[in-house]
Amino acid sequence: MGIKTSVTCPGAGCGRQVDLGKCPNCGHQNWRTYMDQNGSDVIKCESCDISLGSVKCPHCGCKIDAAKFGNWTGPCFIATELYGYNSPQVAILRSWRDRSLMPNYGGRLFIETYYRGAPTVVRAIQRFPILRDRIRALVEIVIRIVSPRNT
Numbered sequence: 555m556g557i558k559t560s561v562t563c564p565g566a567g568c569g570r571q572v573d574l575g576k577c578p579n580c581g582h583q584n585w586r587t588y589m590d591q592n593g594s595d596v597i598k599c600e601s602c603d604i605s606l607g608s609v610k611c612p613h614c615g616c617k618i619d620a621a622k623f624g625n626w627t628g629p630c631f632i633a634t635e636l637y638g639y640n641s642p643q644v645a646i647l648r649s650w651r652d653r654s655l656m657p658n659y660g661g662r663l664f665i666e667t668y669y670r671g672a673p674t675v676v677r678a679i680q681r682f683p684i685l686r687d688r689i690r691a692l693v694e695i696v697i698r699i700v701s702p703r704n705t
């Protein structure tokens with residue numbers, strides 16, 4: 555999943571920007587957000603495989619939940635996994651989201667549900683490559699439905 559490199563600290567009276575920074579274990583900056591086996595959000599270092607459940611705010615010391623670093627406003631994770639970040643497919647889905655879904659409550663609810671479920675699907679694709687073609691076929695149907703008609 556996409557990751558924010560800095561978030562606003564939710565601590566009472568703090569509200570400062572907290573950077574994710576480098577991995578304390580290996581010094582790389584190669585984070586991704588994952589859901590662990592228990593369904594909790596964690597930040598994982600792709601270089602050395604350690605994961606963090608939360609990040610400590612250096613200003614006020616409060617713990618910032620790993621889920622806060624998930625980039626929920628990013629593009630469609632599943633399409634990004636299948637086609638790549640800058641692909642036309644992702645652009646179509648992104649504009650559909652912003653044009654048709656964002657303006658109404660039902661649409662936003664759908665986005666929220668989708669963004670909760672999408673990381674599970676992406677992990678499944680990464681783990682079981684056989685799923686990739688099937689999910690791509692489904693996504694292609696959605697893209698055909700939502701793409702702006704050429705008039």
Ligand SMILES: [Zn+2]
Nearest residue numbers: 577580599602
């Ligand atoms: Zn590391």
Ligand SMILES: [Zn+2]
Nearest residue numbers: 563568611614
């Ligand atoms: Zn703070």
